[in-house]
Amino acid sequence: MLNIQEEFDECERKGTWRMEFQKINIASHQYDYSTTEAKKEVNKPYNRYRDVSPYNHTRIVLGNGTSDYINASLVTETRANRRYILAQGPLPTTIGHFWQMIWEQKSKAVIMLNNIIEKGTRKCAQYYPVNHSNLQTIQCEQTDLQVSILREDEHSFYTVRTLELKNRKTNESTEVLHLHYTRWPDFGVPKSPEAFLKFLHHVRQTGSLSEDVGPPVIHCSAGIGRSGTFCLVDTCLVLIEKAGHLNGVSVKELLLEMRRCRMGLIQTHDQLRFSYLAILAGARAILDGKGLESLAREVSHSDHTDGEEDAPPPLPRKLKRPHSPGEQDSNDTKTARQEDANDVKSQDHDGNPGTSETELRRRRREEKTRAMQDKLGEIRRVQEPIGNTDKTRPPLPNCKSEQQPNP
Secondary structure, eight states, X not given: OOOHHHHHHHHHHHTOHHHHHHHHHHHXXXXXXXXXXXXXXXXXGGOSSTTOOBOTTTBOOOOSSSOOOOSEEEEEEGGXXXXXXXXXXXXXXXXXXXHHHHXXXXXXXXXXXXXXXXXXXXXXXXXXXXXXXXXXXXXXXXXXXXXXXXXXXXXXXXXXXXXXXXXXXXXXXEEEEEEEEOOOOTXXXXXXXXXXXXXXXXXXXXXXXXXXXXXXXXXXXXXXXXXXXXXXXXXXHHHHHHHTSSTTOOHHHHHHHHHTTBTTOSOSHHHXXXXXXXXXXXXXXXXXXXXXXXXXXXXXXXXXXXXXXXXXXXXXXXXXXXXXXXXXXHHHHHHHHHHHHHOOEEEOTTSOEEEHHHHHHHHHHHHHHHHHHHHHHHHHHHHSOOOOOOOOOOOOOOOOOOOOOOO
């Protein structure tokens, strides 16, 4: 069995990143888990994309209100003592459901990996309050919750907000961290693994990933690409730190295991390659005894422009290991990477082959339709008075999960 460095070197040398990604898609496409709850007519409007649905056996079940459905999944990795809730970016009609989930699951943090608007397209509703605006408090229509901003700290490529989540009926409140990575393009990768690892280090330092608090809620637009990359890198680095070496940790097997909890995690072969880059860079710091904090350096805005982020990240320095294959010719490496970069094939959220152009056109059509629906919904909400609810909130439950069907 090759270790992580050897797997990376082999894919670089042969230019087989897309092929390896296809193998993962084919293997996970055999999973026969039910998504009947997401497919119900009453729940379809709560799904951002028609091909990204939570499995019944890992979906987060809301404990109050007229619906218990939200497009979010519990992803668990017991060996690393990690639990994550991966969710789609909230829709205007699901903002209340989103904060209800955070309240009920007792999550300490929301990790946001997308921007509200990306390349002129709305990827997510404005579900959180911000400073220096008239949106410093959000009243959640579907629940008795309100969200207010307490503090906001801007870094060069991410922002940390401290929010107060309050139950208006009981007057209970809790603080929730909002950790927002602002320089990660949809279907793309950050320019620098070190910048991403700095963000991961900050998230870890807050204690938001600890097992003694509720699972963090992690989202991008669909809740599978960027979100899946974050979870895969974090989990692999935990396992490497526990083992003290690169052997025995299989990135691809771990990804397949995570896909049993939420479909389609990691959307492109570039995201798979970036995961390896970040894991190797983080492992180098950990195994050298320096820790991720040694990579926690500020990256200027000029290092993270949208145009530059589409370029492949730089190769990491190789980790020392026994029986290491010889250095490959730099021209071969360049050719392999160029061939992989020139391959424009992509996948849809279910893992089916398709061109990236076709996928992007489909996504844009869906997003335009959704934007129009959002505008119409906003007009209706302005015209209609908001009713008061007298429903009593039950005790805060732990994560519910339904019986896992046989695969």
